[in-house]
Amino acid sequence: MKTFDEQIEDVLRQKSEWPGSADFLWENISGQIEMKPEKQSFRRRSFWMGAGAVATIFLAFMLYTMLNTPVLPPVVPEEPQLARMQMFSAIMLTEPEVYLPGEQVELILTSHPVDNWNEGQDLSLTIWKDVEAEQSMVSRSTLPHELIRGQDSAFVQSPMDPGLYRLVVEGSFMDGDQRISVFGEKTIRVEGERFDETSEKD
Amino acid sequence: MDITERELIKQAKEGKQDALEQIFRNHIDSAIRLAYLICRNWATAEDAVQEAFLQAFRSLDSFQDDRPFKPWFTKIVVNKAKRTKDRLDRGHVPYENEEPNPHRAYAPEEHALEQEGINALFQAINELDEKHRLPLLLKYVSGLTEAQIAETLSMPASRVKSRLYVARQRLKKYIAILEGGGQNEDI
Numbered sequence: 462m463k464t465f466d467e468q469i470e471d472v473l474r475q476k477s478e479w480p481g482s483a484d485f486l487w488e489n490i491s492g493q494i495e496m497k498p499e500k501q502s503f504r505r506r507s508f509w510m511g512a513g514a515v516a517t518i519f520l521a522f523m524l525y526t527m528l529n530t531p532v533l534p535p536v537v538p539e540e541p542q543l544a545r546m547q548m549f550s551a552i553m554l555t556e557p558e559v560y561l562p563g564e565q566v567e568l569i570l571t572s573h574p575v576d577n578w579n580e581g582q583d584l585s586l587t588i589w590k591d592v593e594a595e596q597s598m599v600s601r602s603t604l605p606h607e608l609i610r611g612q613d614s615a616f617v618q619s620p621m622d623p624g625l626y627r628l629v630v631e632g633s634f635m636d637g638d639q640r641i642s643v644f645g646e647k648t649i650r651v652e653g654e655r656f657d658e659t660s661e662k663d
Numbered sequence: 664m665d666i667t668e669r670e671l672i673k674q675a676k677e678g679k680q681d682a683l684e685q686i687f688r689n690h691i692d693s694a695i696r697l698a699y700l701i702c703r704n705w706a707t708a709e710d711a712v713q714e715a716f717l718q719a720f721r722s723l724d725s726f727q728d729d730r731p732f733k734p735w736f737t738k739i740v741v742n743k744a745k746r747t748k749d750r751l752d753r754g755h756v757p758y759e760n761e762e763p764n765p766h767r768a769y770a771p772e773e774h775a776l777e778q779e780g781i782n783a784l785f786q787a788i789n790e791l792d793e794k795h796r797l798p799l800l801l802k803y804v805s806g807l808t809e810a811q812i813a814e815t816l817s818m819p820a821s822r823v824k825s826r827l828y829v830a831r832q833r834l835k836k837y838i839a840i841l842e843g844g845g846q847n848e849d850i
Contacts (some may be wrong), residue, residue: 465831470803477696477804481709490716494683565718571841584754605749613817616742654679 485627508556557650560619568615568630568645575633575642584632584643591625599626606634615645623652668732676723685718693805694740701744702751711743716745734811737801741815787837795830798823811850828849 472498473529529565560566584604599620615630668689674682694715698708719726719736726735790795803811809827813820 464837466803468784469799469831469834472781473696473700473788473800473803474787475781477699479692479695479699480705483688483691486691486709486713487684489681489685490713490720491689493717494680495721565714567718567722586782614742617747627829 489660512556557625557648559650559652561653562619562621562623562651563631564619565616566619566628566647566649568617568647569615569630570615570630570643570645572613572641572643574639584630584634586615587631588627589627589629590620591627596627602628604632619649619651621651625650669728672723672726672728672732675720676726686732687716694736694737697737697800697804698740698744699742700804700805701797702748704747704751707747707751708744711747712740715743719816733805734807734814737805737807737811738815741801783838784834784842787834787841790837791830791833795826795833798826799830802827803833844850 550639558566584606585601586604588599590599603619604615604617617630618626619628620626625648627646629644631644633640633642635641668686671682671685671689675686689805694712695708698711698715699705702708704710715736719739726732786798791799798812798816801807801815802809807815809823810820813823816823
């Protein structure tokens, strides 16, 4: 007599016999994988070397300026300016990941329970485009809670137009009696031809 | 992760096509079964798995060599399959449940009663809500351990253990009701 575990395993195996072909599926997949040329890693390495050099020069300049500037009362920049500076430095010092138009982008999420929630309650995806260091909002859409609940990441689609973007997922949802606040963001560069989203053929 | 798979991942990161194909062949069976049991449609399951492999291969650089590949990849499969299932639920693509598989050989030794039991158990599994059904599929189709299921579903192992227990209890209860009897602990 089979154990209950074995029965479940057998039933699921029997009810999921694939009528398709692994060879055919592999042909489709291998045709869409871009093989990495060696120079790509060199290009990445040289990018980081360049970024490191720029950062070092920048820090040296800051240090020099600090040491040679008389002490003045601190000037606190206005909030929009501060936000723009943070955004600018983030873009300058980190390498944005490159995606094809329409490709799936994974955003790592941080979440924590909240007691008093005063902000908007819907989960939303906001896409900002960077044009000459100025941010403009391209779109804002509501995300279904089910896409995020129980996950530590969310998959969203990259914009169709080439450019530098910041994708932000934020909001909250109810998990039982507890409200959970979620946040995730990623700066990406979109370039190349449209991503072949095979599932759209359905 | 055994040394062979670790070596395969290393070669795949270097862009070796043979290594990518071997990884694909090692994982296609459980991935396609899992995707089908989530979206219940072969065409969309194939699409989901294809997307999952493409995403996994394109993200290999971010994969940490010292971690097991299967839970990481299974998480991608689950996400892709759930998204396609959402499309099914919105009515764009029909479910193709209960269709006999034309590739499956006819087995005259299968008694009608046995087949009835198989169908009943499968129906019971499909009646489970997703939060109990998914850990069950990951255990029995993907062969993941409770710790790996916890990692895949981003939840504590204790919750996985509890959900598996509840799922099994509900299956037993459902089967007992279908059989018209009391609690049958054998099935």
